[in-house]
Amino acid sequence: MNPWEATHPVSLEKAKEKIERDFPSLKPASVKAYGSGFDHTVYEVNREFVFRFPRRKLGYEAMQFENRVLKSLERLNFEGGFEYPKPVFYQEAEGDDYPYVGFTNIKGSVLTEETDTDLLHHHAKELGIFLKKLHALPADQIDADPDHLHRLSTKLRKKHFHDIASESEPVIPRALYKELIHYIKNLEEWENEPGTVPLHGDLHPKNMIVREGRLTGIIDWGDAHIGHPAVDLSVGYACMTPEVRTVFFKAYGEVDERTQDLARFKAVFIMTVLVRYAKNTEDQDVLRWGLAGLEKSLS
Structure with a gap:
């Protein structure tokens, strides 16, 4: 098995369905692919936010760590000269699905x-x-x-x-x-x-x-x-x-x-x-x- 293969893939259509259901304030959600990393599938939503869906167990664990740390940085008003994501949305797990999160969009490539x-x-x-x-x-x-x-x-x-x-x-x-x-x-x-x-x-x-x-x-x-x-x-x-x-x-x-x-x-x-x-x-x-x-x- 390819070590980078997703055990929990989330298609663009599925991501849109989840986001509009869980966060009605974002409807109608404009969702587009933003890339995939080692552990997450990422979508840009309404050009303002980036939603990260864990692709595998390591991604789920990393997402939990990330959410906690970014909240700490925000609480401390950390300013280091570069932008970093701010947590805005968090959806708990449902069934076999992992939780997922939405951050402010650090625009660019x-x-x-x-x-x-x-x-x-x-x-x-x-x-x-x-x-x-x-x-x-x-x-x-x-x-x-x-x-x-x-x-x-x-x-x-x-x-x-x-x-x-x-x-x-x-x-x-x-x-x-x-x-x-x-x-x-x-x-x-x-x-x-x-x-x-x-x-x-x-x-x-x-x-x-x-x-x-x-x-x-x-x-x-x-x-x-x-x-x-x-x-x-x-x-x-x-x-x-x-x-x-x-x-x-x-x-x-x-x-x-x-x-x-x-x-x-x-x-x-x-x-x-x-x-x-x-x-x-x-x-x-x-x-x-x-x-x-x-x-x-x-x-």
Whole structure:
């Protein structure tokens, strides 16, 4: 079975039926496809809102996390320089269906739709400031769990990492693939690094919104948690060259060598996951960004 296949698909017609039934104030609802991620099917409604329907169990869990965290950010009046979704609608589960949610619409296109894979170079300072402000929020006022997935444990993930890379080999240029395997083979094994800061948790190109050629929004907070800053700082490796990365880290603040190693690991890992996703779904946009991200994070 394709790991990305939806166990709970929701067609556009079904989404419209549900939304108009559950939220009469939105009738007549103008509904159009807005894309699909790893875990959700997404529809734009009346151009004002984005409704997310979980595609599988992980999506349901992520949606619950996201709703809680975004409410916390809204309560704290968090302003980091980029837009983020505000929860507006929530519908409980019915029968075998999952719950679903509606957020304010962060208008624009997903970053992976951009042809310029260096686009975030223009936002290195802004992203560093955004993460500095996010990580400075009081963790005890954010409704989020600790890192129960052990995202930074190479001891837990190294074999799986190699398996993902091997599965992705057909779409990775030979020289880059050899570099990737060399990195994995020589990767030191360590336990999960603890941390105490609020994190987005999944900051990669499919979760960023661009409008008129500029980064404007950060979406998909379903992996938000309390953990180590390296999880988010990985974006500096995945989307920036070494020269630009220095601007990013300077804006964020002092980052020790250990944190940089952890951030690089997270970047190489998630970019490899993106490449495998692109291979399995034949998504050429994501493949372009995944391969560019591998090159950057390994440099």
